[in-house]
Amino acid sequence: MTRKNLTANRTTLTHRVRYAARHPxxxxxxxxRAGRDAWLRLRHRDHVAYYRAVMRSDCAADPEAAVGSKTHDRWLALGKMQFDYLVGHGLQPGDRMLEIGCGNLRAGWRFIDYLEPGRYYGLDISPDILFAAQDTVVRQRLQDKVPHLTPVRDLTFAFLPDAHFRVVHAHSVFSHSPPHVIDECLAHVGRVLRPDGWFDFTFDRTEAEEHHVLREDFYYRTETLVALAGKHGLRAEFMADWEKLPHGQSKIRVRLPAGA
Incomplete structure (x- = not known):
């Protein structure tokens, strides 16, 4: 998958007409999608409730497509890419890991298999996709690893203990989140991070005007998200080595301030 156009504004009429001409x-x-978006906007003013309804609709059709994988081979490849990256950056079997937006465990089943029993915590706003995650645990015969799979209403992590996780991970979550949802996550994730831990998240990057398509896909400048992390006392780093991998999103890593 190639990097998405970093200067496009997908909300303009010109872009839409050109895109339709290229991809009829x-x-x-x-x-x-636009029709569904209009209907769900009327029913759900809150973004989390809206996107939960989107996932319910998508999961009914295909749980793997619901997390952004058009084929099973692509589902496997994207999960392995995430797994290899974090292990290459120091994830250890004895670490506790929190995956925000774990979906149907595209990468999660590999983390569950790699980590010691009870060390993987997966959260998602969609109960429907967590049912599919349970199916993945069964299919991969990972029951003895006792993964924690929990539906959540928000990203405050209020039920989780302080300084509990060395690695927190959110893949293709902020790409579907408006600023206030990202702000909520960054305001609270530092509490559950260990002092030596880190939080990786991917996002759809633009170098032009920030925008969103329907209420499903959001495009941010790197400096916007770095500043938002800094607002909550987190040190943010753009992960340039992730850019070399065949995925359309970018990645930022945040840590607690030195000496925390």
Whole structure:
């Protein structure tokens, strides 16, 4: 997968017309998404409730497609990419790991298999995708690893203990989140991080005007998210080595301030 156009504004009429001309086969799917978006906007003013409804709809069709994988091979490849990256950056079997937006365990089943029993915690706002996650645990025969899979209403992590996780991970979560949801996460994630821990998140990057498509896909400048992390006392680093991998998103790592 190639890096997405970093200067495009996907909300403009010009971009939409040009995109439709280049990809006429994708127009029916976009129109279906737009219709669903309009209906769900009327029913759910809160973004988390809205996106929970999106996931319910997508999971009913295909749980793997619901987390952004068009084929099973791609589902496997993207999960392995996430797993290899974190292990390459120092994730150890004895670490406690929190995965925000764990989905149907595209990467999570590999983390569960690698970590010691009870060390993996997966959260998601969608109960439907967590049912699919349970199916993945069964399919991979990982019951003895006792993973924690928990539905949540928000990203405050209020039920989790202080300084509990060395690694926190959120893949393709902020790409579907408006600023106030990201702010909420960054305001609270530092409490559950160990002093030597880190939080990795991916996002859809733009170098032009920030924008979103429907209420499903959000595009941010790197400096916006770095500043937002700094607002909550977190040190943020753009992960340039992630850019070399075949995925369309970018990655930022945040840590607690030195000496915390």
């Amino acid at each position: 086969d994708r127009v029916p799917r976009y129109l279906a």
